[in-house]
Amino acid sequence: MMGAIGNYMTEHHRHCDALFARAMDLAAAPDWDGVEREGGAFLREIERHIELEETLLFPAFEEATGMTAGPTATMRSEHEEMRGLFAEMRRAAGTKDAAPYLEASRALQLLLQQHNVKEESMMYPMLDHALRDHAPDLVRQLEAAAA
Numbered sequence: 001m002m003g004a005i006g007n008y009m010t011e012h013h014r015h016c017d018a019l020f021a022r023a024m025d026l027a028a029a030p031d032w033d034g035v036e037r038e039g040g041a042f043l044r045e046i047e048r049h050i051e052l053e054e055t056l057l058f059p060a061f062e063e064a065t066g067m068t069a070g071p072t073a074t075m076r077s078e079h080e081e082m083r084g085l086f087a088e089m090r091r092a093a094g095t096k097d098a099a100p101y102l103e104a105s106r107a108l109q110l111l112l113q114q115h116n117v118k119e120e121s122m123m124y125p126m127l128d129h130a131l132r133d134h135a136p137d138l139v140r141q142l143e144a145a146a147a
Helices: 004-028 032-065 071-094 098-130 135-146
Strands: none
Touching (some): 004 032, 004 098, 004 135, 032 098
């Protein structure tokens, strides 16, 4: 069972997934105004999500556990791979070219599915356990960053 941090971050995964699915549908149409709106919203949200993990949650976990070369390093490496695909999507959207947009999107979709499973089944429960005394404050910080 997930705690407050895991629940919050998993809910945000679902929000990002919905934006991403709409952006992919719009790119396939193609509806570039829609891609700019929905795809732009997706990229802003997923980048904020990653930033919060890397600047707030992972450092707190590493400080609490002393683990710096374990699961957080794996998550950061996957985040870096995602950033390359974000850039490809932005380039393709800028030139209104559906094929490379959809190619990068499909690669990102596969990576995100695998990544989210790892976070939701392993990383978030570890965060909830290690940071249980600080969870209410951390969730407040996550919520404030979303406002």
